[in-house]
Amino acid sequence: MALLELRNITRRFGKLEAVSNVTLDIAAGEFFTLLGPSGCGKTTILRMIAGFDAPDAGSIALDGRPLAGIAPEKRPVHTVFQSYALFPHLTVAGNIAFPLEMAGRTRDEIRRRVGDTLALVHLEDKGDAYPHELSGGQKQRVALARGLVNRPRLLLLDEPLGALDAKLRERMQGELIALQREVGVTFVFVTHAQQEALALSHRIAVMNAGRIEQVDVPEVLYSAPRNRFVADFIGTINLVEVSVTATAPDRLELAAAGLGALTTAPVADAAPGTRGALALRPEHVRIGRAGAPATLKNRVEGTVAEYLFLGDVTVYKVRLADGSRFEALETNAGAGRAQFHAIGERVTLQWRHDAGVFLRD
Amino acid sequence: MKRRVWLWGAALATYAFLYLPLAVVVLFSFNDSELNASWVGYTTRWYRVLANDTDMLQAAANSLFIALAASTAATVLGTMAGIAMQRWRPPLLAFLVLTPVAMPEILLGVSLLLFFRQVLDLTLGLFSILAAHVTFSTGFVAIIVRARLAGMDDSLFEAARDLGATPWQSFVRITLPLILPGIIAGFLMSFTLSIDDFVITFFVAGVGVTTLPLQIYSMIKVAVTPEVNAVSTLLMALTLSLIVLAARFAPETLRARS
Numbered sequence: 001m002a003l004l005e006l007r008n009i010t011r012r013f014g015k016l017e018a019v020s021n022v023t024l025d026i027a028a029g030e031f032f033t034l035l036g037p038s039g040c041g042k043t044t045i046l047r048m049i050a051g052f053d054a055p056d057a058g059s060i061a062l063d064g065r066p067l068a069g070i071a072p073e074k075r076p077v078h079t080v081f082q083s084y085a086l087f088p089h090l091t092v093a094g095n096i097a098f099p100l101e102m103a104g105r106t107r108d109e110i111r112r113r114v115g116d117t118l119a120l121v122h123l124e125d126k127g128d129a130y131p132h133e134l135s136g137g138q139k140q141r142v143a144l145a146r147g148l149v150n151r152p153r154l155l156l157l158d159e160p161l162g163a164l165d166a167k168l169r170e171r172m173q174g175e176l177i178a179l180q181r182e183v184g185v186t187f188v189f190v191t192h193a194q195q196e197a198l199a200l201s202h203r204i205a206v207m208n209a210g211r212i213e214q215v216d217v218p219e220v221l222y223s224a225p226r227n228r229f230v231a232d233f234i235g236t237i238n239l240v241e242v243s244v245t246a247t248a249p250d251r252l253e254l255a256a257a258g259l260g261a262l263t264t265a266p267v268a269d270a271a272p273g274t275r276g277a278l279a280l281r282p283e284h285v286r287i288g289r290a291g292a293p294a295t296l297k298n299r300v301e302g303t304v305a306e307y308l309f310l311g312d313v314t315v316y317k318v319r320l321a322d323g324s325r326f327e328a329l330e331t332n333a334g335a336g337r338a339q340f341h342a343i344g345e346r347v348t349l350q351w352r353h354d355a356g357v358f359l360r361d
Numbered sequence: 362m363k364r365r366v367w368l369w370g371a372a373l374a375t376y377a378f379l380y381l382p383l384a385v386v387v388l389f390s391f392n393d394s395e396l397n398a399s400w401v402g403y404t405t406r407w408y409r410v411l412a413n414d415t416d417m418l419q420a421a422a423n424s425l426f427i428a429l430a431a432s433t434a435a436t437v438l439g440t441m442a443g444i445a446m447q448r449w450r451p452p453l454l455a456f457l458v459l460t461p462v463a464m465p466e467i468l469l470g471v472s473l474l475l476f477f478r479q480v481l482d483l484t485l486g487l488f489s490i491l492a493a494h495v496t497f498s499t500g501f502v503a504i505i506v507r508a509r510l511a512g513m514d515d516s517l518f519e520a521a522r523d524l525g526a527t528p529w530q531s532f533v534r535i536t537l538p539l540i541l542p543g544i545i546a547g548f549l550m551s552f553t554l555s556i557d558d559f560v561i562t563f564f565v566a567g568v569g570v571t572t573l574p575l576q577i578y579s580m581i582k583v584a585v586t587p588e589v590n591a592v593s594t595l596l597m598a599l600t601l602s603l604i605v606l607a608a609r610f611a612p613e614t615l616r617a618r619s
């Protein structure tokens with residue numbers, strides 16, 4: 001049985017349906033992420049789980065027990081707020097002790113567990129400091145410690161890394177994974193940063209305008225997006241308008257207007273004539289001089305419109321015959337300087353017969 | 362440079378205009394003369410006269426009692442109003458609480474008098490003064506408490522509940538300590554407003570009870586004796602120290618008052 005079950009949750013604000021018919025199962029011990037653009041309803045879902053808001057329809061159950069009508073303080077669920085919400089008049093130790101005091105723990109136990117938790121987040125020497133004396137990363141750790149100290153069944157994290165700069169953010173991501181593994185508390189994490197979601201999560205639910213588009217492990221989400229929204233939202237992807245011309249056991253034959261015949265990996269019951277998009281990751285596309293010998297099944301010609309040298313990789317943006325843009329990514333693993341294709345140069349793009357995903361309309 | 366001198370001059374002139382009369386009052390409270398005409402010599406005798414003036418002492422006792430009781434009540438009511446205004450933003454409440462603050466005192470005095478006499482048929486006295494002072498002080502406390510809350514992250518209060526605090530525990534452990542400086546400043550502000558209020562008190566005091574400002578006024582009607590200077594000096598010292606104290610607790614209060 002799942003630890004947390006959301007069944008057909010809907011929440012309306014006036015005319016706006018902020019959350020539409022969301023159903024989710026989250027298992028104990030999981031690092032689960034809600035990923036989606038701003039305003040898609042992530043915070044609203046967290047608030048309903050925490051008890052600050054209630055669904056207009058549907059039910060939420062924790063450990064099989066319905067949560068409807070249970071006050072926030074009675075739920076074994078704690079939240080790490082984006083603004084951290086550390087109590088400014090309490091010390092770090094006072095903040096961390098707060099949930100233990102509310103739970104009526106004994107003095108000795110509180111002292112011991114505050115000490116243990118401070119050690120867990122590497123803040124042993126900051127117990128007597130006040131929140132305003134801490135750096136952003138330290139505040140973040142105190143907020144995590146406060147959320148974890150009383151071992152909730154579920155820890156909700158609403159964009160906890162949003163306020164940190166890039167470097168610190170990366171380090172905190174690492175700490176977050178380690179922390180979750182160490183304490184074994186189930187995390188429900190909210191972010192609109194797809195890379196962060198991919199790096200941290202066991203499973204991700206991609207949301208769009210109040211709906212869940214796809215729930216999967218990061219690898220599947222990345223390599224087999226179920227629709228255009230997910231494909232586009234996670235990473236970069238090339239989308240080519242196509243229609244199915246024939247099916248084969250090992251591939252799907254496609255026709256793209258202006259680009260000719262293409263193939264991709266087979267999908268279930270895509271009859272000839274089905275329209276959709278071919279979604280292809282830039283790293284699957286090999287770029288070479290025009291007229292170079294063809295080695296891969298799919299091939300299109302184009303002109304380099306621009307390139308971005310990113311150090312480890314170079315991203316080429318290529319204009320195709322039909323006027324669309326295509327991205328190809330080349331790793332700069334060769335010795336010395338990578339060989340760049342110049343802007344305006346004619347190039348051939350090619351990819352394997354089974355690379356790419358067909359997304360039915 | 363020239364401009365600086367000019368500005369300093371203007372500032373000094375303004376301060377002189379504001380504070381010279383007060384300085385004269387303080388000075389002449391130590392003047393060894395029955396008349397407030399010219400400086401004769403130093404004495405503290407007017408303070409001794411004051412200490413034996415039973416009418417004045419009674420008025421002072423009334424004023425202190427009213428100020429204490431009214432500002433306590435206004436602090437409780439105003440704190441609740443301030444919290445409600447910040448948390449739920451009911452449109453009418455802000456209007457109701459703040460109107461007495463903005464209303465001309467004379468209007469408030471007249472309307473309270475009519476209300477107490479015509480509507481409630483109350484005998485004017487200590488209670489009517491008390492009620493009137495609570496009326497105009499509550500709004501000030503509400504403004505100060507609200508300003509304090511407005512500067513705070515709303516998720517603090519949700520965090521308290523989230524971490525296991527009941528609404529009451531959350532109020533006592535988190536909300537109250539955070540707004541305490543505002544509450545204290547509001548109390549001190551109400552106290553100064555109450556102790557030196559003249560206009561409204563004048564209307565609702567009736568005949569039996571008198572307060573310090575009313576007593577001073579009735580003495581001046583006869584003659585401005587140095588005793589009036591002495592009591593004014595004491596009142597001024599009290600008010601000033603309370604305002605300084607209030608400003609220490611909540612620097613935004615001085616702005617709220619003007």
Ligand SMILES: Nc1ncnc2c1ncn2[C@@H]1O[C@H](COP(=O)(O)OP(=O)(O)OP(=O)(O)O)[C@@H](O)[C@H]1O
Binds near residue numbers: 037038039044192
């Ligand atoms: N209390 C409310 N009253 C009215 N509308 C609301 C309320 N709370 C949220 N909304 C609306 O519901 C939608 C979803 O909001 P929500 O805060 O859940 O988005 P989000 O996914 O967390 O976005 P972000 O990434 O920007 O935090 C938004 O359009 C928002 O304006």
Ligand SMILES: [Mg+2]
Binds near residue numbers: 042043044158
């Ligand atoms: Mg949000």
